[in-house]
Amino acid sequence: MLSRIVCLLGIGFMTSSVAADSPSGELKDLFFGEALYYAGQGEYFDAIARLDAELGQHYGLDDPDLDSFYFHVNQAEFSVGDFELSYRMHLRAGRAVEAVLEGNVDEAIRNEAAYRLARIYFQKDQPLNALHALERIRGRVPDRIWDDLAFLRAQVYMATGRFAEAAEILEPLERADGYAGFAAYNRGIALLQDGEQAAGTRALDQAGQVRGTQRGTLAIRDKANLVLGSKLLDDEEPVAAKQFLERVRLQGPFSGRALLGSGWADASARRYERALVPWSILAKRNVTDESVQEALLAVPYAYGKLGVYGKAALGYGSALEAFGGEIDKLDRSIKSIREGKFLEALVREELKQDKNWMVKLRSLPEAPETYYLMQLMASHDFQASLKNYLDLEELRKRLVVWEKDLEAYEDLIAVRRAYYEPLLPDIDAQFRRLDSRMRLRMEQRDRLDERLQAMLISPRPEFLATAEERVISERISIIEKQLKHTRASEEMRHRIRRLKGIIHWRIHTEYDQRLTEAHKHLRELDGIVEELQSQYDSFVRTRQAATQSYQGYETAIRQQRTRVRNTLQPVQNLMARQGHMLETMAVNELERRRTRLEEFQIKARFAMADSYDRATKAQADKEAKALEEAARARASSEAEERLEEGGEAPEESPGTSGAK
Structure with a gap:
C-alpha cells in the first residue's frame, strides 16, 4: 500500500498539468492521483470511474473549498475529457471540455480547453467544428501546448483545403522538438496540394533526410x-x-x-537487369504481402523483356503455384472468420500484455486469417471498431465478475447475521444497565465535558499548544517582522520557515494525543463516569457495527444485480453487432485480396503461355539455325573434297541454304 501511495505521489509531482493547477505544484488529493495512475497504465475505464465519483462528491459538498480536491478541480475537468477521449467517449469528452470553456476561468485555461475541444472534433473527423473551436482561442496560450496547438491548426487547415496557410504554420515547426520530420512531411503534402510542386518536393526531400533514431x-x-x-x-x-x-x-x-x-x-x-535486383529481393519475402505478390509477376516480366523466355515461363509457373496456395489459405481464413475464430483470437488476454500483440496474431496457428489482415488491422477505421469491441468485451467480463461478487457479498452477510443475531439480546440487556448508571454521574461532569466535546466537533489544535510552543511562536513572529526590514540570507529565512513548520506539524499531529490526555485528566476527576462513558461508546460502536454489517444490504444488492443484468444484455447485443462488423470488414478485405490474386492468376497464365510460345519459337529458331549451319558446313566439306580430287565444285542450289 505504501509503495502505491508513493507511486501516486510521484505521478502528481511529475505531471506538469497537476503542477499548473496546484499553486505549490504538489498533489494534494490522493484520489485524483489514483485516477492519474490508472490513466498512466492505460486503464481509462477505471480512471474515468474514479474521477467521476470524486467530482460528484466534490460538487455535492456544502463547502467544497475545504476539500483537498478543490486544488485540482480544473485539471480534473480537463482530465475527464482527456480520459473519455482516450476511451473514445467523444460526446461526453466534448461536453466536459465545453463546460470548462463556458465557465468563468482563466484565459490560459479557456484557451487550453478550446484546443482540447478542437482536438476532439478533429479526431471525430469534423474539421469544420475543430476550426470553429480554434477560432475561439484568444490571448495567452500555455507553453506546454504551443507546438501541439500549431500542429493541430495546420492539420485542420489541410483538412479544410487551406493548404497555403497550413504550410506557413508548419515551416517554423520543423525546428521544434518532436515535430521536425512530421512538420516537413505535412508541409510538403500541403504545398503539393496547393500546386507548389517545386517547394513541396523540397519539403518532402527535407523530410526524407531528417536525422533521428526513433521509430x-x-x-x-x-x-x-x-x-x-x-x-x-x-x-x-x-x-x-x-x-x-x-x-x-x-x-x-x-x-x-x-x-x-x-x-x-x-x-x-x-x-530490366537492374530492375531484377530489387524485385528479386522482394519476391523472396512473405507472399502474403501485396507488394511481394506483384513482384512475383514482375520478376518473370523482366526476364521476358530480356529474352529469357524459359526462365520467365518458370517464374510465372512459380507465381501461379504461390497464388493458388494463397487463394486456398484465404478461403480457409474466410471460413475461419465466419466460424468466429477471428474474434476469439482478438480477445486473447496473453496477447494484450504486449504492445506488439497485433503482430503476434500472425503466429497463431488456429487463426490463419490474422496473417493476411495486418494492413487492415493497422487502418484507423478497423482500429476504432476493434477498440470498441475490446472495450465491450472488457465491460462484459467486468459485469460477469460483478455479478459473482454480489453472490459473495450475500454469503458474507449471511455468515455475519448467523453470528451476531444470537448475541444481541444479551448485549442489549447489559447496555440498559450501563445506561442507568451513566445517568447518575453525567451531571457532575457536564460543564467540563461540554468544552471538550466542542473541541471534538470543531477541532482547534492551537488551543492545545503548550506554553513553550506559544512562546517560541511569538519569538518567531517577532524575528519575521524584523527580517522584513533587513537583508537576511535565504538560509536564515529557510530556517525560520522550517521552525514554523515544525511547530505547526507538532501542534497538528499531536492534537489527537493531547486531546486524549485531556480526556484522561477528565477521567481522573471522575473515573467512574469516564469508565462508563468508555463502555457506552464502545457498545454503541460495536452495536452499530454489528447490525450495519448485515442489515440493509438486501435492497441495494438486489438493485445492483438488476442493473448488472440489465446492462449485460445490451453489452452482449452490441458485442454481437460490433463483432459482425469486424468480421464483415475482415471478410471483405480477404475477398478483395482473393479477387486480386485471381486477377494475377489470369495474367500469369496468359503470360506463362506467351512465354512458353516464345521460348518454343526461340528454341525452334535456334534449332533451325543450327541445322542450316550444319548443312552449309556439310556442303562446304563436300566441295573441298571434290576440289582435292581435281573436280569442280558444283553450283550451290538456291534451296540448299534453307534446307532443314
Missing part, C-alpha cells in the same frame, strides 16, 4: 521518400524517383512498396 522519425522519413519517389514515378521521371526510393530502409514498414517502385523505375528506363 517514428525513421518511419516518417521512409514515408516521405516513398511518397516523393512514387510521385516522380507517376510523373514519368524514373531516374529521379529511384534515388528517393533507394533511401527507404530495407527493413522498414514501407520497404516492400519502395523495392517494387525502385524496380519499376528501372523498368521504365528499360534497364
Whole structure:
C-alpha cells in the first residue's frame, strides 16, 4: 500500500498539468492521483470511474473549498475529457471540455480547453467544428501546448483545403522538438496540394533526410521518400524517383512498396537487369504481402523483356503455384472468420500484455486469417471498431465478475447475521444497565465535558499548544517582522520557515494525543463516569457495527444485480453487432485480396503461355539455325573434297541454304 501511495505521489509531482493547477505544484488529493495512475497504465475505464465519483462528491459538498480536491478541480475537468477521449467517449469528452470553456476561468485555461475541444472534433473527423473551436482561442496560450496547438491548426487547415496557410504554420515547426520530420512531411503534402510542386518536393526531400533514431522519425522519413519517389514515378521521371526510393530502409514498414517502385523505375528506363535486383529481393519475402505478390509477376516480366523466355515461363509457373496456395489459405481464413475464430483470437488476454500483440496474431496457428489482415488491422477505421469491441468485451467480463461478487457479498452477510443475531439480546440487556448508571454521574461532569466535546466537533489544535510552543511562536513572529526590514540570507529565512513548520506539524499531529490526555485528566476527576462513558461508546460502536454489517444490504444488492443484468444484455447485443462488423470488414478485405490474386492468376497464365510460345519459337529458331549451319558446313566439306580430287565444285542450289 505504501509503495502505491508513493507511486501516486510521484505521478502528481511529475505531471506538469497537476503542477499548473496546484499553486505549490504538489498533489494534494490522493484520489485524483489514483485516477492519474490508472490513466498512466492505460486503464481509462477505471480512471474515468474514479474521477467521476470524486467530482460528484466534490460538487455535492456544502463547502467544497475545504476539500483537498478543490486544488485540482480544473485539471480534473480537463482530465475527464482527456480520459473519455482516450476511451473514445467523444460526446461526453466534448461536453466536459465545453463546460470548462463556458465557465468563468482563466484565459490560459479557456484557451487550453478550446484546443482540447478542437482536438476532439478533429479526431471525430469534423474539421469544420475543430476550426470553429480554434477560432475561439484568444490571448495567452500555455507553453506546454504551443507546438501541439500549431500542429493541430495546420492539420485542420489541410483538412479544410487551406493548404497555403497550413504550410506557413508548419515551416517554423520543423525546428521544434518532436515535430521536425512530421512538420516537413505535412508541409510538403500541403504545398503539393496547393500546386507548389517545386517547394513541396523540397519539403518532402527535407523530410526524407531528417536525422533521428526513433521509430517514428525513421518511419516518417521512409514515408516521405516513398511518397516523393512514387510521385516522380507517376510523373514519368524514373531516374529521379529511384534515388528517393533507394533511401527507404530495407527493413522498414514501407520497404516492400519502395523495392517494387525502385524496380519499376528501372523498368521504365528499360534497364530490366537492374530492375531484377530489387524485385528479386522482394519476391523472396512473405507472399502474403501485396507488394511481394506483384513482384512475383514482375520478376518473370523482366526476364521476358530480356529474352529469357524459359526462365520467365518458370517464374510465372512459380507465381501461379504461390497464388493458388494463397487463394486456398484465404478461403480457409474466410471460413475461419465466419466460424468466429477471428474474434476469439482478438480477445486473447496473453496477447494484450504486449504492445506488439497485433503482430503476434500472425503466429497463431488456429487463426490463419490474422496473417493476411495486418494492413487492415493497422487502418484507423478497423482500429476504432476493434477498440470498441475490446472495450465491450472488457465491460462484459467486468459485469460477469460483478455479478459473482454480489453472490459473495450475500454469503458474507449471511455468515455475519448467523453470528451476531444470537448475541444481541444479551448485549442489549447489559447496555440498559450501563445506561442507568451513566445517568447518575453525567451531571457532575457536564460543564467540563461540554468544552471538550466542542473541541471534538470543531477541532482547534492551537488551543492545545503548550506554553513553550506559544512562546517560541511569538519569538518567531517577532524575528519575521524584523527580517522584513533587513537583508537576511535565504538560509536564515529557510530556517525560520522550517521552525514554523515544525511547530505547526507538532501542534497538528499531536492534537489527537493531547486531546486524549485531556480526556484522561477528565477521567481522573471522575473515573467512574469516564469508565462508563468508555463502555457506552464502545457498545454503541460495536452495536452499530454489528447490525450495519448485515442489515440493509438486501435492497441495494438486489438493485445492483438488476442493473448488472440489465446492462449485460445490451453489452452482449452490441458485442454481437460490433463483432459482425469486424468480421464483415475482415471478410471483405480477404475477398478483395482473393479477387486480386485471381486477377494475377489470369495474367500469369496468359503470360506463362506467351512465354512458353516464345521460348518454343526461340528454341525452334535456334534449332533451325543450327541445322542450316550444319548443312552449309556439310556442303562446304563436300566441295573441298571434290576440289582435292581435281573436280569442280558444283553450283550451290538456291534451296540448299534453307534446307532443314
